[in-house]
Amino acid sequence: MSVAEPRRIVLFRHAKADWPQVTDHERPLAERGRMDAAVAGRRLADSGISFDLALCSTAVRTRETWKLAVQELPHRPRTVYEERLYEASPGEIIAVLNEVPDDTRNLVLIGHNPGVHGLAEILSGAVDGAAGERMKRRGFPAAAFAVLTFDGSWKGLEPGAAALADYWAPSD
Template structure:
């Protein structure tokens, strides 16, 4: 059995139209969301053997801010392949993990993270949280899957069960989507 946690970067800033997508920082709501989710992850008791992440600025800032709430820093393996990756690319990256860690935290982007959940978790009612992901996998969302595999090399479609899903708005409604006036 393996554990894969996914953490989508927090809300980014779109005010500078000249900034490359890769270089967009977090906005103020994103900072608050990353801090809240960092506290939640700390309090949930999850432990990870490895953290792999996209090197995009908004991901790095999400990890940095969440780490303040965790009360510690983590060794992050930055992997450019995660930036805007498809589910297939993310699965290939996981298959190639060295050392065969038991629990991995991947920090990255949509639609890749969401699509990875759809590919790994069967749509058969065994993971009711999958339906929530179908509605939306917003920024700063944290999801945990248990994979029925002995080695990361064995990862394949429909091998997981989604056992936990937490969105920032579940912790603080002010961190949810902005409502129309």
């Protein structure tokens, strides 16, 4: 692993969830969400990023999103289901990311709004360029993801340390 190679974090919001009579944590994906999760997985595969690690919230909708998306990837990364990602603030997510081992180069985090959207903005500081414009215009709808790059260790990840490299959201 070259020191010059930046690390990549993909912040991936769960796909569209249904609203049955269950607790928020137990909400499953809606039919549209199942379709969008697979499409997002294909888009992640097209990015060419080979993930070393997936961190996924323990909520049903995030686990289902990841299960459908990962089937589209050429390589299945080690997946850790992390209860601290459920309803996490950007600061709480950074604390989880600061614990990632430094032999991890590329990571995908499957979580919830407003945490993942806020984190994309906080980590990237000034959101410029085409990806930034798309994210400003679209927000962070269900099944959207942002690709951020940064140099240094996971322990040193902090606000403004990353750059927004790409952004994708499903069509309405």
